[in-house]
Amino acid sequence: MENIVPDSENSLINKIEISIITPIYNEKDTIHKLVSTIAGSVVPLNRSFEIIAVNDGSKDGSRDELAKAAESECRLKVINLRRNFGQTAAMMAGIDAARGDIIVLIDADMQNDPADIPLLLNKLEEGYDVVSGWRKDRQDAPIKRNLVSRIANRLISGISGVHLHDYGCSLKAYRADVVQGGWRLYGEMHRFIPIYASWMGASVTEIPVRHEARKFGKSQYGLERIFKVLLDLMVVIFIHKYFVKPIYLFGGFGFLFLAMSMLSFFLMIYYKIFEGVSMIQTPLPVFSAFTFLVGIMCILMGLLAEMLARTYFESQRRTSYEVRDRLNFGAD
Ligand code: UDP
Numbered sequence: 001m002e003n004i005v006p007d008s009e010n011s012l013i014n015k016i017e018i019s020i021i022t023p024i025y026n027e028k029d030t031i032h033k034l035v036s037t038i039a040g041s042v043v044p045l046n047r048s049f050e051i052i053a054v055n056d057g058s059k060d061g062s063r064d065e066l067a068k069a070a071e072s073e074c075r076l077k078v079i080n081l082r083r084n085f086g087q088t089a090a091m092m093a094g095i096d097a098a099r100g101d102i103i104v105l106i107d108a109d110m111q112n113d114p115a116d117i118p119l120l121l122n123k124l125e126e127g128y129d130v131v132s133g134w135r136k137d138r139q140d141a142p143i144k145r146n147l148v149s150r151i152a153n154r155l156i157s158g159i160s161g162v163h164l165h166d167y168g169c170s171l172k173a174y175r176a177d178v179v180q181g182g183w184r185l186y187g188e189m190h191r192f193i194p195i196y197a198s199w200m201g202a203s204v205t206e207i208p209v210r211h212e213a214r215k216f217g218k219s220q221y222g223l224e225r226i227f228k229v230l231l232d233l234m235v236v237i238f239i240h241k242y243f244v245k246p247i248y249l250f251g252g253f254g255f256l257f258l259a260m261s262m263l264s265f266f267l268m269i270y271y272k273i274f275e276g277v278s279m280i281q282t283p284l285p286v287f288s289a290f291t292f293l294v295g296i297m298c299i300l301m302g303l304l305a306e307m308l309a310r311t312y313f314e315s316q317r318r319t320s321y322e323v324r325d326r327l328n329f330g331a332d
């Protein structure tokens, strides 16, 4: 019995309210400043917090730098990944380890200002589940980065129906349950968390944040990222809309092709009978056969996808719904 009281007290003392996660790839020069400015801007809030730095296989001595920083700042927790897995995976590692009720993600390169964290938290307090930073005055290459990203943002906003100005800004604050739900992030998907969250019923908003040109290290990305982002957007939408019923998508295409096949078949017959055009004088027979095959293939692939979806849901005991919370179900 004696143990119980101190234990529960302990967990109360150890209760962490805010987890600030930062992915680090070759950012040795900023680490010290990063940690101290994050701590400096969160301490005045008088809330318990942890900083989780995920070293994504840096090759520049960031690891030692982090170890040093962790010695002098006990609220800094460091996760060293075995190799470079990419920014999204690094963020995911941080999210998995986070214990706070609120999760803040921020880049390590100091392009975002940790002093904006309290602003995000204030906004979250107003009752939002996700507060996204918006680099209103973005300080990156004008065409290669800013223009491209403006177009991409418009596109993503239009397709997803979740209207933000800046999906790419990683300075964002979340209620933990929104990001620690059943779903995982892959590829470049971290920028779609707000979309996914909003689809799941979370309230999402954005506030302008400061942005500075990169003073230390260099950006890890080039133009090729735009394609990855667009492909990831397709995946997100597919998973959201059709993961539970893939046959609706595949079967839809299947029917479309079968209809085209039928149409060209009857057109072919019509030409033959009423216009006296020989079947092989037109491309219609080939087109009809081709679309027929594609149609059948689509439907069969849809059935295959249905089997995969069942394997996924049933082998992992997943549900096709997500519960926000439950009342009066008793403690467990
Ligand atoms: N990053 C990472 N793993 C990678 C690439 C980047 O953890 O493979 C981190 C990087 O250290 C930084 C953040 O992700 O904290 C954003 O990277 P970067 O500044 O290069 O992207 P940009 O701001 O140019 O979009």
Ligand code: MG
Residues within 6 Å of the ligand: 107, 109, 111, 214, 219
């Ligand atoms: Mg950056």
